[in-house]
Amino acid sequence: MDAESVPSNQRRKFLMVMAAGLGGAVAAVAAWPLLRFLAPFSSGGASSKVSIPRKEVSVGSAHFFQYQGRPAVVVQLTVGQFVAMSAVCTHLGCVVSWQQGKGEFLCPCHGGRFSAEGQVLGGPPPSPLESLAVAVEGDQIVIG
Ligand code: FES
Missing domain, CATH: 2.102.10.10 (Rieske [2Fe-2S] iron-sulphur domain)
Known part of the structure; x- marks a missing residue:
């Protein structure tokens, strides 16, 4: 099966899922420092x-x-x-x-x-x- 035989709507769906996953990963990495900054202090010790x-x-x-x-x-x-x-x-x-x-x-x-x-x-x-x-x-x- 070559690239020509994959229907375009399946290819589009695959690319959208990949883009959403990549976007989510980038957002999580970008938000981590802010979340860590806002998290309560740990206590004790x-x-x-x-x-x-x-x-x-x-x-x-x-x-x-x-x-x-x-x-x-x-x-x-x-x-x-x-x-x-x-x-x-x-x-x-x-x-x-x-x-x-x-x-x-x-x-x-x-x-x-x-x-x-x-x-x-x-x-x-x-x-x-x-x-x-x-x-x-x-x-x-x-x-x-
Ligand atoms: S960050 Fe908005 S009032 Fe302090």
Whole structure:
């Protein structure tokens, strides 16, 4: 059976199935980094902890760092009271920035706003920033 003997509608169907499969594979490869970025942090394990010197986070300021390969932030709300959270916006995954004068986070992509504790204040984000466990051990803030 040569190529001339295959009916054109079968050939067209085969090519459409192959194109759909290839398109699906390309979409899955392209979406993987975004899905991994938006996935919740895994919990537990001493290796998942990050230590930050207390002196690097003054009262009312935010300190950004990497946690499990993704952006995170710790804020000192009042003297000795720290909160830590993911810095990845829960809308479409942009990294929020700290607005020192307002004491809140702003997402640069669509204007989502979050409180210093990560609660949604406005804009399209559907949920708060993912919180992380925080403990103060001596002069270190231990996150995770
Ligand atoms: S990605 Fe943050 S508001 Fe859209």
